[in-house]
Amino acid sequence: MNILIAEDELYLAQSIKNSLCEHMKNSHIDTVTTANDAINLKKHYEIIILSITLNGNVYDVIEKYKSSTIILLVPYINHDTITAPLNAGADTYILKPFMIEELIRKIEHHLAFKQLKRNYKTLESYFNILFKDLETSKIDNIEFPLFIKSKNRKKVDKIVFDISKEINIPISFYDLKDKCDLNKIEKDNHLIYLLNFDTLKNSSISKLFDIISNKKVIIELNNHSSFEHPNMITIKNEKQDINDDNNILSVEDYIKYVIKTYESQFPDTELSKKLGISRKSLWEKRKKYGLSKKK
Numbered sequence: 001m002n003i004l005i006a007e008d009e010l011y012l013a014q015s016i017k018n019s020l021c022e023h024m025k026n027s028h029i030d031t032v033t034t035a036n037d038a039i040n041l042k043k044h045y046e047i048i049i050l051s052i053t054l055n056g057n058v059y060d061v062i063e064k065y066k067s068s069t070i071i072l073l074v075p076y077i078n079h080d081t082i083t084a085p086l087n088a089g090a091d092t093y094i095l096k097p098f099m100i101e102e103l104i105r106k107i108e109h110h111l112a113f114k115q116l117k118r119n120y121k122t123l124e125s126y127f128n129i130l131f132k133d134l135e136t137s138k139i140d141n142i143e144f145p146l147f148i149k150s151k152n153r154k155k156v157d158k159i160v161f162d163i164s165k166e167i168n169i170p171i172s173f174y175d176l177k178d179k180c181d182l183n184k185i186e187k188d189n190h191l192i193y194l195l196n197f198d199t200l201k202n203s204s205i206s207k208l209f210d211i212i213s214n215k216k217v218i219i220e221l222n223n224h225s226s227f228e229h230p231n232m233i234t235i236k237n238e239k240q241d242i243n244d245d246n247n248i249l250s251v252e253d254y255i256k257y258v259i260k261t262y263e264s265q266f267p268d269t270e271l272s273k274k275l276g277i278s279r280k281s282l283w284e285k286r287k288k289y290g291l292s293k294k295k
Helices: 010-023 035-040 058-064 079-088 100-130 153-167 182-187 202-212 251-262 268-275 279-289
Strands: 002-006 028-032 047-051 069-074 092-095 146-149 171-175 191-195 217-221 232-234
Touching: 002 010, 002 035, 010 028, 010 100, 035 058, 047 058, 047 100, 058 079, 069 079, 069 100, 079 092, 092 100, 153 171, 153 191, 153 217, 182 202, 251 268, 251 279, 268 279
Parallel strands: 002 028, 002 047, 047 069, 069 092, 146 217, 146 232, 171 191, 191 217
Antiparallel strands: none
């Protein structure tokens, strides 16, 4: 990890560098004494320790390194030393004088926070791709606990993620099949998503209902569940889904699915070859299924 210390007090800069070298042994640490020196560097730094009293324009330094974690060193607290630099892109501050352990805690905290943000963005992108082709209806006037019955869990997952975004509350997953700790659910104030509810015995169901009575909870039920509740919706598959593990398509339905899904990606010659039929048969089946070739 690369760290830049931008501090015009040479003794303080060297003291910080020595302490960080001792506590963060795999780090490479550079020091500069002016804003121009910091701006002219070509290296990427994960951490910028920036004195607000540095000679030169510190806002130019913040602008250049705002994708990094910027920790301000400030001699006193006011709008110019804290509020304005934070609004410009700095992440946090530490008041001089300080203990090096406090600085290290801030570095580790913000590195972990940015890693979590990156992980979240990655997962969000993945789920957007995963759910892209799933068709689900928006649920109005949601009342909790909400029970969703479907033979395609992926569709339930999408609904849960959509609700989480709508009410702006993160999701906690619990698999009731794995004897999850009900005490954890009781203390959890997130949007709670419970899987495998159908594996619970009646005594456990009663205890669970006592715990979730005032919580935002969504419970997944398999399509064959006999459980009934006033706040229950059933997702009916309007069309067969090739990704549904509980469904086996007929040959005709499979050919129809492939033509409809991939006709815009492959020319007729290649598509008919993949299906093991002639181009003429492909044309006939498209006509039979009422599918017009997309231009």
